[in-house]
Amino acid sequence: MIRERHLFGPGPSNPYPEATRALASPLLGHLDPEFLRIMDETCEMLRTVWGTSNARTLPLSATGSAGMEAAFVNTVHPGDVVVVAVNGLFGQRMTDVAARCGAEVVAVEHEWGQPVDVDRVLSAHPSPAIIAAVHAETSTGVRSDVEALGAGKGDALLLVDAVTSIAGIELRADDWGIDIGYAGTQKCLGVAPGLAPFTIGDRAFERRVEKPRSWYLDLGMLGGYVGEAGVKDGGKGQRTYHHTAPTAMVASLHAGLTRILEEGLDAVHARHRAAGDALQSGLQDLGLELFAAEGSRLPELTTVKVPEGVDSAAVRRELLERFDLEIGAGAGPYAASVWRIGLMGRNARPDAVLLVLAALKDVLGRG
Amino acid sequence: MIRERHLFGPGPSNPYPEATRALASPLLGHLDPEFLRIMDETCEMLRTVWGTSNARTLPLSATGSAGMEAAFVNTVHPGDVVVVAVNGLFGQRMTDVAARCGAEVVAVEHEWGQPVDVDRVLSAHPSPAIIAAVHAETSTGVRSDVEALGAGKGDALLLVDAVTSIAGIELRADDWGIDIGYAGTQKCLGVAPGLAPFTIGDRAFERRVEKPRSWYLDLGMLGGYVGEAGVKDGGKGQRTYHHTAPTAMVASLHAGLTRILEEGLDAVHARHRAAGDALQSGLQDLGLELFAAEGSRLPELTTVKVPEGVDSAAVRRELLERFDLEIGAGAGPYAASVWRIGLMGRNARPDAVLLVLAALKDVLGRG
Numbered sequence: 001m002i003r004e005r006h007l008f009g010p011g012p013s014n015p016y017p018e019a020t021r022a023l024a025s026p027l028l029g030h031l032d033p034e035f036l037r038i039m040d041e042t043c044e045m046l047r048t049v050w051g052t053s054n055a056r057t058l059p060l061s062a063t064g065s066a067g068m069e070a071a072f073v074n075t076v077h078p079g080d081v082v083v084v085a086v087n088g089l090f091g092q093r094m095t096d097v098a099a100r101c102g103a104e105v106v107a108v109e110h111e112w113g114q115p116v117d118v119d120r121v122l123s124a125h126p127s128p129a130i131i132a133a134v135h136a137e138t139s140t141g142v143r144s145d146v147e148a149l150g151a152g153k154g155d156a157l158l159l160v161d162a163v164t165s166i167a168g169i170e171l172r173a174d175d176w177g178i179d180i181g182y183a184g185t186q187k188c189l190g191v192a193p194g195l196a197p198f199t200i201g202d203r204a205f206e207r208r209v210e211k212p213r214s215w216y217l218d219l220g221m222l223g224g225y226v227g228e229a230g231v232k233d234g235g236k237g238q239r240t241y242h243h244t245a246p247t248a249m250v251a252s253l254h255a256g257l258t259r260i261l262e263e264g265l266d267a268v269h270a271r272h273r274a275a276g277d278a279l280q281s282g283l284q285d286l287g288l289e290l291f292a293a294e295g296s297r298l299p300e301l302t303t304v305k306v307p308e309g310v311d312s313a314a315v316r317r318e319l320l321e322r323f324d325l326e327i328g329a330g331a332g333p334y335a336a337s338v339w340r341i342g343l344m345g346r347n348a349r350p351d352a353v354l355l356v357l358a359a360l361k362d363v364l365g366r367g
Numbered sequence: 368m369i370r371e372r373h374l375f376g377p378g379p380s381n382p383y384p385e386a387t388r389a390l391a392s393p394l395l396g397h398l399d400p401e402f403l404r405i406m407d408e409t410c411e412m413l414r415t416v417w418g419t420s421n422a423r424t425l426p427l428s429a430t431g432s433a434g435m436e437a438a439f440v441n442t443v444h445p446g447d448v449v450v451v452a453v454n455g456l457f458g459q460r461m462t463d464v465a466a467r468c469g470a471e472v473v474a475v476e477h478e479w480g481q482p483v484d485v486d487r488v489l490s491a492h493p494s495p496a497i498i499a500a501v502h503a504e505t506s507t508g509v510r511s512d513v514e515a516l517g518a519g520k521g522d523a524l525l526l527v528d529a530v531t532s533i534a535g536i537e538l539r540a541d542d543w544g545i546d547i548g549y550a551g552t553q554k555c556l557g558v559a560p561g562l563a564p565f566t567i568g569d570r571a572f573e574r575r576v577e578k579p580r581s582w583y584l585d586l587g588m589l590g591g592y593v594g595e596a597g598v599k600d601g602g603k604g605q606r607t608y609h610h611t612a613p614t615a616m617v618a619s620l621h622a623g624l625t626r627i628l629e630e631g632l633d634a635v636h637a638r639h640r641a642a643g644d645a646l647q648s649g650l651q652d653l654g655l656e657l658f659a660a661e662g663s664r665l666p667e668l669t670t671v672k673v674p675e676g677v678d679s680a681a682v683r684r685e686l687l688e689r690f691d692l693e694i695g696a697g698a699g700p701y702a703a704s705v706w707r708i709g710l711m712g713r714n715a716r717p718d719a720v721l722l723v724l725a726a727l728k729d730v731l732g733r734g
Contacts, residue, residue: 003401004393012614015394023615024391026371027379027559029693034370061561062429062583065610069583097582186611192394194428194561194613213580215464216429216436241698243432244553246561247379248390249616326396331608 005320006347008356009328010138010301011164012186012193013344015256019191022255023248030245038254039245045257049189049265050162050181050199051172056223059185059253060196061246062216064163067182067196068097070217071159072132074200074208075180078102080129083156085116085149089139089331090161094132101213103130112334113303115296116144122152129207131156136165138187139331141292141303141340143169150177157204163187166197167260168272168300168344179204185249188272188300190345191256194249216243256345268348273299275348279341282357286366291330291338301342303330307364312336315363323359372687373714375723376695377505377668378531379553379560380711382623386558389622390615397612405621406612412624416556416632417529417548417566418539423590426552426620427563428613429583431530434549434563435464437584438526439499441567441575442547445469447496450523452483452516456506456698457528461499468580470497479701480670482663483511489519498523503532505554506698508659508670508707510536517544524571530554533564534627535639535667535711546571552616555639555667557712558623561616583610623712635715640666642715646708649724653733658697658705667715669708670697674731679703682730690726 007014015023028035047057060070072094076082082103084094087110095105108124110117116133131153135146143165150158157179165171168188173181179201186193200208200219212218221242260268276299280290283304291303306312312329313336319325330338343352360366374381382390395402414424427437439461443449449470451461454477462472475491477484483500498520502513510532517525524546532538535555540548546568553560567575567586579585588609627635643666647657650671658670673679679696680703686692697705710719727733 002392003395003399005395005399005401007394007396009396009398011611012394012396020391020394024387025369027374027382027387028370028372029374029376029379030560031376032370032372032687032693034372062433063611063613066429066583069581073580093582100578100580100582184611192613192615193397193611194616211467213440213467214436215460215467216433244378244430244551244560246430246559246616248559249561249613320399326399 004324006325006352006355008341008343008347008352009326010340010342011184011344013190013342013347015192016190016259016346018259019252019256022252023192025251028247028251030247031241035247038251042250042254042257045261046197048261049167049171049257050197052174052199054199054201056205056219057199058222059250060198060217061243062196063193064182064184064196066217067184067198068094068161069214070196070198070219071180071182072098072101073212073214073217074219075130075157075159075204076101076103077209079104081106081125081127082130082132083108083121083124083128085121085133085144086110087114087116087140087142087144088112088134088137090134090137098132113140113142113291114293115142118145118148118152121149128156130159132159134161135171136162136169136298136301138164138301141298141301142296143298146178147176153177157207164298164301167268169269169298173199185253187342188344189253189256189260191253192249194246195253272348275343275350275353276300276302278350278353279343279356282353286357286361300344300348301340304339304341306337306339310364312339318363319359325356325359327356371691373692373719373722375708375710375714375719376693377707377709378551378711380557380709380714382559383557383626383713385626386619386623389619390559392618395614395618397614398608402614405618409617409621409624412628413564415628416534416538416624417564419541419566421566421568423572423586424566425589426617427565427584428610429563430560431549431551431563433584434551434565435461435528436581437563437565437586438547438549439465439468440579440581440584441586442497442524442526442571443468443470444576446471448473448492448494449497449499450475450488450491450495452488452500452511453477454481454483454507454509454511455479455501455504457501457504465499480507480509480658481660482509485512485515485519488516495523497526499526501528502538503529503536503665503668505531505668508665508668509663510665511663513545514543520544524574531665531668534635536636536665540566552620552623554709555711556620556623557626558620559616561613562620639715642710642717642720643667643669645717645720646710646723649720653724653728667709667711671706671708673704673706677731679706685730686726692723692726694723
């Protein structure tokens with residue numbers, strides 16, 4: 001029996017039907033001219049959702065976490081000072097990944113649920129090589145002010161995790177001074193997990209590590225196959241084989257992006273905002289308390305405190321078993337005390353809001 | 368318009384219909400009990416096709432090339448001597464990947480098209496930490512004797528690339544003494560590209576790098592999520608979140624493996640052998656000359672010399688444009704002088720043999 005789940009957790013979300021259909025389309029070879037066209041168009045559409053004109057904008061052939069690794073492994077020279085704003089699990093992970101690349105990590109710790117304190121981060125070190133932050137913390141449902149970090153970064157490179165923000169809230173990589181960014185496909189882009197949309201500007205690329213520890217994620221080598229060539233000569237240039245691209249996943253991302261840009265990026269953002277606002281109001285009407293700091297709440301991913309005396313896991317299990325409805329546990333120290341409810345991509349819809357509120361009300365015996 | 372291609376190149380091949388259908392099934396969350404069951408069963412079926420009882424047998428969340436990187440990054444300590452048998456592009460790539468991990472690489476070069484010379488490889492260094500070789504060289508269509516390398520490896524670990532051999536020809540990781548192996552999904556497994564089936568034995572795992580340069584491919588951390596837990600307690604244990612698994616791809620691999628094991632691994636091997644034999648005879652009947660050394664030819668991937676005076680790329684283009692039929696160029700120095708024809712997974716069929724021979728005959732104006 002095939003289970004049909006409502007994926008209202010922190011991701012993956014249910015893909016757009018267009019993206020699912022593309023996954024099952026006849027497979028193309030990774031050097032087929034038809035596939036190269038799809039790849040070029042995908043890179044171009046990614047530029048739009050990133051808000052960038054970076055030539056090197058491409059889907060890496062692995063999930064969002066590999067995007068984080070690619071970001072650091074290509075830009076951290078041994079001994080580089082990397083200031084990391086830590087206000088949740090993914091900021092924490094950045095410190096681990098950066099340290100493995102040989103960085104001298106300066107972690108600026110925040111209380112979870114709070115946005116990044118821009119002044120503290122910018123003053124943490126006089127001359128960092130890189131300042132890194134998470135735009136939308138998936139672990140806490142908090143948005144941070146990346147634009148302000150960009151305005152104050154000085155000579156440092158700004159490295160941003162946009163896994164949960166891309167195509168869900170405003171993201172303007174070039175205007176905000178993002179030098180290196182990575183994302184995932186399985187959240188607001190409405191595509192299955194498996195690719196990491198990535199962008200890197202010229203300034204960061206020029207400072208890159210010539211021969212990074214990772215062969216698979218070496219941007220210097222990847223440029224011969226996608227992105228770079230696609231921009232410079234309209235895709236007519238020679239493509240160099242690097243690795244076999246996951247062609248079905250790229251075709252699916254292409255379909256998801258096409259769907260999003262047909263609807264219009266502003267309209268998609270507005271849809272996420274409307275769903276998030278309605279959900280957050282509805283949860284409070286049920287007497288529940290939100291976790292993320294007011295004013296910094298993500299519309300696409302809502303965190304809510306588990307009421308006193310309620311067994312968090314039992315509620316999630318009942319939602320799954322009775323209604324095929326998945327919500328997420330909290331992350332790290334909040335595993336048992338917070339729920340994470342994502343209405344992302346296809347699921348940023350009024351009917352999804354109604355359903356999750358009704359299901360929670362039923363299971364919690366409220367109202 | 369959707370192009371339906373016959374993917375008779377070196378991979379990806381056309382997936383089994385079961386694998387395609389699974390890609391488009393309703394998506395599951397990466398911590399859903401249903402998905403964890405699918406993941407556990409996938410790991411168990413992978414053990415069968417690898418011929419191993421290794422607890423740590425799992426699909427890595429990236430393509431086969433990332434499998435190569437995971438193999439070296441987790442096992443090479445700085446300064447370790449790594450003997451690499453190089454008889455094609457993928458052996459060559461191993462030397463690059465191993466060097467980035469800090470290995471002292473001893474490359475044992477061979478003429479392309481020839482199998483690995485076991486004696487030369489085993490005597491290349493008195494006490495290597497690792498001996499690495501490619502079982503089925505995708506660049507040349509050659510099979511090498513991994514079993515003999517395993518028999519003579521001594522205290523070294525044997526690291527094997529099985530990207531093009533897995534589920535196509537006999538592969539018995541445990542019997543042959545393979546300590547670390549990686550593969551891809553897009554060849555004889557008959558699934559789209561996007562995952563790297565991986566296996567590592569206890570001896571290699573105990574000698575692993577405690578904190579490898581790669582966070583994404585850190586087997587010590589991955590063990591908490593798949594493989595290890597799946598074996599040790601039947602999947603009932605606590606799963607630790609590491610990264611979001613590409614759930615659609617894993618479901619597709621599960622379906623492909625189920626298909627293969629229903630048919631029977633021996634029958635699948637026999638089908639590849641029959642298709643390869645018929646293709647290789649047919650090509651010679653057309654007056655073409657095979658490239659790989661006799662006695663070491665892979666049935667699933669045939670290399671054939673481009674006849675004198677024939678434009679290799681023009682023939683491939685015509686096959687694609689007139690018959691939607693993809694064959695591969697040669698690799699590296701043989702790009703223009705060799706074709707690579709793969710009949711892998713679903714395409715290891717008598718009708719595929721007929722079609723590719725008839726198409727080549729037509730385009731070459733032979734017969």
